[in-house]
Structure formats: C-alpha cells, structure tokens
Amino acid sequence: MATVYLAGPEVFFDTATRESITQQKKALLNRFGLEGLAPTDNDPELSGTDGEQAATIYQSNRALMGRCDAIIANLTPFRGPSADAGTIFEVGYMIARGRAAAGFTVCSTPYHDRVRRGETTDDNGAAIEPFGLGDNLMIDCGLIARGGDLFRGSRPYEPGGFRPSESFDRDAFGQAVESIRAQLSRQTHERLTGRATPGHPADT
Numbered sequence: 035m036a037t038v039y040l041a042g043p044e045v046f047f048d049t050a051t052r053e054s055i056t057q058q059k060k061a062l063l064n065r066f067g068l069e070g071l072a073p074t075d076n077d078p079e080l081s082g083t084d085g086e087q088a089a090t091i092y093q094s095n096r097a098l099m100g101r102c103d104a105i106i107a108n109l110t111p112f113r114g115p116s117a118d119a120g121t122i123f124e125v126g127y128m129i130a131r132g133r134a135a136a137g138f139t140v141c142s143t144p145y146h147d148r149v150r151r152g153e154t155t156d157d158n159g160a161a162i163e164p165f166g167l168g169d170n171l172m173i174d175c176g177l178i179a180r181g182g183d184l185f186r187g188s189r190p191y192e193p194g195g196f197r198p199s200e201s202f203d204r205d206a207f208g209q210a211v212e213s214i215r216a217q218l219s220r221q222t223h224e225r226l227t228g229r230a231t232p233g234h235p236a237d238t
Contacts, residue, residue, distance in 0.1 A: 036218050038104045039104070039106075040106060041125065043108060043110070043112040059207060070106075071101065102133065104128075104218060109139045109169055112196075115145065134181065135176075136183060136213040137210065139203070140187040141189055142188050142189060144165075145170065146166065169184065
C-alpha cells in the first residue's frame with residue numbers, strides 16, 4: 035500500500051481537533067487504497083536543550099517523509115496570509131525527492147488579495163505577486179510541475195485567519211487524493227515501461 039505524508043499546521047492544533055482532522059484524512063486515503071502517515075504518528079523521545087529537542091523532531095519528521103511515496107499538504111493560511119512555513123519546506127523536500135505531491139487549502143481568496151487586496155505593494159513598499167494563485171508562485175507552480183496542484187476550498191480569507199476547526203476542507207482534500215492516485219499510477223506506468231507519460235514529469 036502506497037503511503038502519503040500528511041503535512042500541515044495540524045501539529046499545532048488542540049488534540050481533539052487535530053485527531054478529528056487526521057482521522058478524516060486517513061479514512062479518505064484508506065478508501066482509495068492509500069495509507070496516511072502524520073507527523074504526530076511519530077513519538078520521538080525528547081531530551082536535552084531546546085535546540086536538541088527541535089533537531090530530534092526535525093529528524094523524526096524527515097525520516098517519516100523518507101518512508102512515504104507522496105505528500106498531501108494542508109496549505110491553508112496559518113498565522114498570516116501564507117501557509118505554515120514548516121509545511122512549505124516539507125512540500126519542497128518531497129518534490130525534490132521526486133515524490134507525488136498535492137496541496138489543499140480551505141481558502142478561496144488569492145494570495146495577493148490576502149496580503150493587501152487591490153494593491154500592488156504591501157505596507158513596506160515591497161511588491162506583491164499579482165498572479166491570482168493560492169499562495170507564493172513557487173508553491174503552486176512547484177506542485178503543478180510535479181503533476182499535482184493546490185486545490186482550493188470556498189472560504190474567503192479574513193485577516194484574523196482560520197480557526198483550527200475551520201482548517202479542513204473535505205472536498206479539496208478529496209481532490210488532492212485523486213491527484214496523488216493519478217500521479218502514483220503514472221509513476222508506476224513509467225517504471226514498468228521505462229517511458230515518461232507525455233506532458234508529465236518523469237521521476238528524478
């Protein structure tokens with residue numbers, strides 16, 4: 035059974051909300067013959083300084099990603115107009131390893147409008163990407179180049195952000211699952227035939 039790393043800000047949510055979202059994700063994946071693995075499935079023994087404990091968590095999460103065939107990332111805006119920084123790193127890491135990748139967000143508002151609606155620069159005079167994407171272009175375009183996408187929900191963005199209980203969209207996640215299934219199927223075909231599917235990237 036192919037395994038999917040479940041990245042996202044859920045690790046910071048209260049236990050009840052986090053477990054509810056995680057179980058919904060795993061159940062949907064299991065329905066399609068996929069196994070979801072979340073960072074909270076790790077149980078590293080933390081000791082030493084704060085820096086040493088942080089390094090243990092990093093190594094534990096990286097090892098879990100190393101076991102997975104794909105990543106689905108919750109890229110819902112978190113503590114600001116963009117996605118959780120750690121989740122973004124994990125997306126880039128998995129794409130660089132040639133893994134299947136897709137993301138989802140509950141938010142329908144484009145990134146540039148979340149930063150400053152109707153403006154081309156932010157409060158500090160720095161340019162705002164005007165492309166109408168779900169987040170920074172390196173995230174959206176990286177997922178698309180890998181064969182996936184950033185699937186959006188229907189909630190408009192508010193400056194206060196989204197509460198943990200608002201940070202999961204079953205339909206958008208379902209689209210991400212379908213994307214992962216298609217990518218894994220394509221990768222299997224390419225391994226068996228030794229030929230890349232036209233219009234799609236080969237594993238690197």
